[in-house]
Amino acid sequence: xxxxxxxxxxxxxxxxxxxxxxxxxxxxxxxxxxxxxxxxxxxxxxxxxxxxxxxxxxxxxxxxxxxxxxxxxxxxxxxxxxxxxxxxxxxxxxxxxxxxxxxxxxxxxxxxxxxxxxxxxxxxxxxxxxxxxxxxxxxxxxxxxxxxxxxxxxxxxxxxxxxxxxxxxxxxxxxxxxxxxxxxxxxxxxxxxxxxxxxxxxxxxxxxxxxxxxxxxxxxxxxxxxxxxxxxxxxxxxxxxxxxxxxxxxxxxxxxxxxxxxxxxxxxxxxxxxxxxxxxxxxxxxxxxxxxxxxxxxxxxxxxxxxxxxxxxxxxxxxxxxxxxxxxxxxxxxxxxxxxxxxxxxxxxxxxxxxxxxxxxxxxxxxxxxxxxxxxxxxxxxxxxxxxxxxxxxxxxxxxxxxxxxxxxxxxxxxxxxxxxxxxxxxxxxxxxxxxxxxxxxxxxxxxxxxxxxxxxxxxxxxxxxxxxxxxxxxxxxxxxxxxxxxxxxxxxxxxxxxxxxxxxxxxxxxxxxxxxxxxxxxxxxxxxxxxxxxxxxxxxxxxxxxxxxxxxxxxxxxxxxxxxxxxxxxxxxxxxxxxxxxxxxxxxxxxxxxxxxxxxxxxxxxxxxxxxxxxxxxxxxxxxxxxxxxxxxxxxxxxxxxxxxxxxxxxxxxxxxxxxxxxxxxxxxxxxxxxxxxxxxxxxxxxxxxxxxxxxxxxxxxxxxxxxxxxxxxxxxx
Amino acid sequence: xxxxxxxxxxxxxxxxxxxxxxxxxxxxxxxxxxxxxxxxxxxxxxxxxxxxxxxxxxxxxxxxxxxxxxxxxxxxxxxxx
Numbered sequence: 200x201x202x203x204x205x206x207x208x209x210x211x212x213x214x215x216x217x218x219x220x221x222x223x224x225x226x227x228x229x230x231x232x233x234x235x236x237x238x239x240x241x242x243x244x245x246x247x248x249x250x251x252x253x254x255x256x257x258x259x260x261x262x263x264x265x266x267x268x269x270x271x272x273x274x275x276x277x278x279x280x281x282x283x284x285x286x287x288x289x290x291x292x293x294x295x296x297x298x299x300x301x302x303x304x305x306x307x308x309x310x311x312x313x314x315x316x317x318x319x320x321x322x323x324x325x326x327x328x329x330x331x332x333x334x335x336x337x338x339x340x341x342x343x344x345x346x347x348x349x350x351x352x353x354x355x356x357x358x359x360x361x362x363x364x365x366x367x368x369x370x371x372x373x374x375x376x377x378x379x380x381x382x383x384x385x386x387x388x389x390x391x392x393x394x395x396x397x398x399x400x401x402x403x404x405x406x407x408x409x410x411x412x413x414x415x416x417x418x419x420x421x422x423x424x425x426x427x428x429x430x431x432x433x434x435x436x437x438x439x440x441x442x443x444x445x446x447x448x449x450x451x452x453x454x455x456x457x458x459x460x461x462x463x464x465x466x467x468x469x470x471x472x473x474x475x476x477x478x479x480x481x482x483x484x485x486x487x488x489x490x491x492x493x494x495x496x497x498x499x500x501x502x503x504x505x506x507x508x509x510x511x512x513x514x515x516x517x518x519x520x521x522x523x524x525x526x527x528x529x530x531x532x533x534x535x536x537x538x539x540x541x542x543x544x545x546x547x548x549x550x551x552x553x554x555x556x557x558x559x560x561x562x563x564x565x566x567x568x569x570x571x572x573x574x575x576x577x578x579x580x581x582x583x584x585x586x587x588x589x590x591x592x593x594x595x596x597x598x599x600x601x602x603x604x605x606x607x608x609x610x611x612x613x614x615x616x617x618x619x620x621x622x623x624x625x626x627x628x629x630x631x632x633x634x635x636x637x638x639x640x641x642x643x644x645x646x647x648x649x650x651x652x653x654x655x656x657x658x659x660x661x662x663x664x665x666x667x668x669x670x671x672x673x674x675x676x677x678x679x680x681x682x683x684x685x686x687x688x689x690x691x692x693x694x695x696x697x698x699x700x701x702x703x704x705x706x707x708x709x710x711x712x713x714x715x716x717x718x719x720x721x722x723x724x725x726x727x728x729x730x731x732x733x734x735x736x737x738x739x740x741x742x743x744x745x746x747x748x749x750x751x752x753x754x755x756x757x758x759x760x761x762x763x764x765x766x767x768x769x770x771x772x773x774x775x776x777x778x779x780x781x782x783x784x785x786x787x788x789x790x791x792x793x794x795x796x797x798x799x800x801x802x803x804x805x806x807x808x809x810x811x812x813x814x815x816x817x818x819x820x821x822x823x824x825x826x827x828x829x830x831x832x833x834x835x836x837x838x839x840x841x842x843x844x845x846x847x848x849x850x851x852x853x854x855x856x857x858x859x860x861x862x863x864x865x866x867x868x869x870x871x872x873x874x875x876x877x878x879x880x881x882x883x884x885x886x887x888x889x890x891x892x893x894x895x896x897x898x899x900x901x902x903x904x905x906x907x908x909x910x911x912x913x914x915x916x917x918x
Numbered sequence: 919x920x921x922x923x924x925x926x927x928x929x930x931x932x933x934x935x936x937x938x939x940x941x942x943x944x945x946x947x948x949x950x951x952x953x954x955x956x957x958x959x960x961x962x963x964x965x966x967x968x969x970x971x972x973x974x975x976x977x978x979x980x981x982x983x984x985x986x987x988x989x990x991x992x993x994x995x996x997x998x999x
Contacts, residue, residue: 469968470994472928480927484996487926488975510931559999713998720993721970721977751999758995760967769997 200348200371203334204229210320210340210436215786216278216444217241221250222321222345224336226427227268227328231345236322243903245746246277248305249802250323251294255303256805256908258327261812265298265394265419266426268329274384274432275323276313278786280748281443282528285456285781286463287750289314289526291400293384293415295423297705298394299592299646300682302813303806304418304705307745309525309534310400310411311382314443315340318436330428337372340436341380350430361387361421361587365401366410368431377403377410385431386421387587392636393644395592395684396421399584406521411536412555413525416589417708418683425587440527444785451784456528459753459777463530466757472509473756476517477535478559480509485563489839490689490715492567494620495598496678496826497835499689503571507562511573516540516554531753540577544627547582556580557590563687564594568601569620579630586634592646595684597629599647599677600639600654608658608673614639647679675825675832681706681815690827691835692842693718694871695730698878701823702734704806704816710745711738713755717769731881736770736796743799747782754778801902804894808904811893812912818879818892829871836864843867893918919943919986923955926991933959942984948973949980951990962992970995 211218219241221234244253251273258271276291291313297304316324319340326336333350351371357363365385373381382402390396398415415421446452467473471480482504485491489499505511513519516537525534536555542548557580565576583590601620603609611617615638618625632640642653655669678685683706690696696719699712714733717723724730744751754774761773772792779792790798810816829843830836836843840860847867848856857863883890887898893916899905924937940954948971956964969992971978984990 466968469963469965471996475928478999481996481999483927483930484993487991509927709998715998716996720972720975755997756999758968758997760965763967768995771997 200335200351203347203349204231205344205346206231207344208233208320209343210318213281213317213320213443213445215447216281217246217786218317218320218322220321221254221323221325222338224324224326224347225328226326226330226334226347226429229330229347231347241278241322243801245743245798245802246322247275247280247290247292247307247748248294248742248745249805250275251292251305252303252802252805252809254323254325255294255296256809258325259296263296264301265296265423267296269327270296270423272326272420272423272427272429273323274312274316276317277746277748278444279781281314281317281440282446282452282456282785283440283443283526284453284528286459286524286529286531287526287753288528288748290745290748290750291316292745293398293420295420296813297682298419298422299648299684300418300706300815302681302815303809304420304683305745306398306415306417306420307710308398308400308415309413309750311379311402311526312384312400312432312434313748314440314526315380315382315434315436318438318440318443319434324432326424326427326429329426333428333430335368335430336432338432338434340434340438342435359388360585361385361390361397361399362401362410362412362585365399365412365431368433369401369403369410372433372435379403379405380437381433381435383431383433384424385587386425386429387585387634389583389586389588389634390421390425392640393588393593393633394419394422394646394649395589395596395644396425396587397589398424399587407518407536407538409538409553411525411534412584413534414584414589416560416591418705419589421587446785447787448784452781455777455781455784459774460530462759462774463753463757466760467531470758471756473531473533473752474523476509476513477523477533477556479512479535479557479562481559482562482566483508485559485688488716488720489692492563492685492687492689494569495567495595495602495676496685496689497602497832498838499691501566501571504566506571506573507566507576512557512576515573516577529750529753531757533752537577540581542578542581543574544578544623545582545631552581554581555584560687561590564590567594567598567687568626569598570623570626572623575623579626582630582634588634591686592684593630593633595678596643596647596650597626599650600643602676603654603673608654608669613657646682647677647684648682651677678824678826679706680823681820683707685827688713688715690715691829694874694878695724695733697823697827697875698730698734698882699737700827701821701875701879702882703738704803704810707823707827710751711741713737721769723767723769727877727881730878731885734882735885739796739799739803740770740775742802743795746799746802749778801904804899804902805904807894808899808909808912811916812908816892818883818890821879821892823875825868825872828875829868830864831868833861833864836860836867889918921946921951921984922987922989923951924989924991926993929962929992932961942986944983946984947980948978948982948984948990951984952980952992955992964992968995969993
């Protein structure tokens with residue numbers, strides 16, 4: 200590789216989960232600097248998402264867009280993300296200004312990159328500038344060098360693929376052999392052509408003896424990386440992974456980890472069986488409760504859904520009895536994968552590949568396009584990973600255009616071929632067009648929000664109607680908020696989860712709140728007050744996981760039996776106590792759960808400020824499509840008329856239901872929209888916001904965030 | 919009168935059936951169904967605190983009296999990834 204810049208450095212020793220250093224790389228100037236962090240930085244911003252937020256808040260402006268040279272791509276682990284003695288460590292965050300939402304986005308990702316970056320002496324990596332030629336960054340804690348090199352030129356097939364390129368790169372920088380002392384992040388050609396490019400995290404799995412991959416899927420972080428001319432980053436450290444955080448109280452870490460591992464070992468085999476079939480087991484439950492996002496979230500259930508249930512993937516594809524943690528020591532081990540799967544479609548037809556996944560979200564994305572073929576799920580999974588595009592946004596955007604065809608806004612003439620729900624041939628073609636930026640794929644690669652504008656202009660000019668009128672109709676079923684496509688859950692029957700998506704600062708991704716079951720099934724949130732409390736508490740604790748380098752699943756998807764006797768079982772507080780113990784033992788702190796929530800709220804408010812700066816932070820930005828609120832169209836109402844009529848009758852009390860189904864549907868939607876606005880009011884109040892969803896001055900001051908930029912911003916907003 | 923017990927997820931794989939019907943009387947409670955299933959399918963491991971019992975897709979207490987054609991399931995406590 201042709202070296203463009205190289206520095207030598209002495210890796211900082213990790214103490215109590217922190218190296219207290221950020222590595223900064225400017226791809227314009229090829230400058231490499233190591234920033235020492237002041238002591239209060241970690242206490243205020245924790246790590247992971249918190250570090251990314253602070254770096255973006257300070258280093259970018261209102262004018263910064265995804266392709267601006269001053270946009271910063273941050274990769275940050277947290278103080279707890281490097282410990283095999285505790286399940287679910289190893290996560291890191293990729294944060295930046297998003298090409299989809301035009302504001303801060305972060306996406307969490309598993310694998311070995313975050314822990315190795317920490318052991319190489321850095322809490323975070325921040326990349327700014329745009330390189331004129333494609334480059335790679337090599338952070339070598341063993342050789343004690345940091346290098347910017349021209350990206351190696353392989354054959355076209357390898358160059359285009361995020362997986363292929365990364366596999367080759369990891370071998371090349373290590374004398375032709377794979378090693379678990381190295382990990383990489385890479386992007387593929389899809390990230391050049393779509394706004395929803397992903398960052399792939401590649402690591403060597405010593406059990407499967409192959410490179411595996413996880414993805415930072417949401418919001419186009421890979422698009423930013425590719426636009427910067429950055430093809431890949433490799434990190435190396437041979438330091439022991441045991442006690443990687445160099446905990447202050449090692450015995451405390453061991454005890455907390457043992458307790459959580461015991462709960463996971465005992466409970467997962469009686470609950471979700473994540474260790475057996477990963478998250479694919481969720482499809483069946485989602486379908487049963489009308490939450491599976493079939494045909495662009497029109498219907499939650501289908502007789503064809505069993506083709507996509509977990510047992511199908513287990514029987515046909517998953518390698519069995521291999522502990523599949525995406526980092527060492529995780530006994531939930533849900534990162535399932537398959538070897539030797541033959542592609543039957545697309546440009547690589549006949550190729551035999553290894554596939555990491557599918558996750559539930561990918562299965563759901565395929566169902567959103569009306570497809571129920573498990574082999575197609577596997578192929579879609581692999582092609583999206585290889586191209587480096589998000590399976591969720593790809594599926595939701597395609598399904599939006601399918602519905603545009605269904606409802607007469609577009610025809611085959613606009614697209615070049617028939618694009619109907621369930622049409623595998625069309626989706627197969629379109630998927631490769633998106634990745635290549637060709638044909639109709641150029642339009643789809645822009646995502647739903649920009650797709651709506653394109654359809655509105657086209658339809659309005661063709662029919663002599665106003666674009667606003669068309670847009671109002673598209674807003675009913677275009678499944679995006681703030682520019683981000685929904686993740687794969689129907690919310691029509693859970694007001695709490697409507698808020699879970701609507702208020703989510705990054706857009707409708709469920710990592711801030713997933714309240715569907717406790718609202719819709721458990722009935723634990725009967726009033727607006729209950730829902731609002733949950734919509735404050737869950738985003739805070741979930742934010743903390745994204746700040747510390749932890750996976751949420753051992754907490755949220757493995758219910759500790761002791762939780763049953765607590766006042767709010769869904770919070771799984773007995774397990775959270777293990778996490779607080781783990782934090783204190785690692786860092787030497789003495790925090791309570793409330794302290795943790797307060798720390799997290801500071802990050803939440805900071806993210807809100809960034810959203811406001813980028814005009815995505817007010818009440819208007821929290822509004823959700825009709826389809827997320829209820830049955831946007833009559834066909835959806837008809838499919839669940841009995842349920843909807845019962846709900847409407849409860850709202851009307853002694854008053855009679857309207858006589859005709861059409862009138863009932865209309866009234867139902869009016870009531871649902873009214874309920875969502877009431878929810879906005881009470882949630883904003885709980886969070887210390889104005890009725891416009893803007894943090895009050897005292898809320899910002901409470902968390903020590905009232906710097907000059909915040910003062911000016913709030914003044915401009917009349918606060 | 920009869921109640922229907924539906925097996926979902928891994929329960930369906932372990933029990934090797936989508937579900938079974940059970941004759942009930944006017945006094946049959948959810949707990950009676952749970953005990954019946956435990957006896958019939960010991961491999962299912964339906965420990966207290968591990969699963970959510972639903973009747974007609976809504977959470978139900980163990981002392982709830984069942985009605986004709988009620989559908990019972992034992993769900994994992996799903997809380998979202």
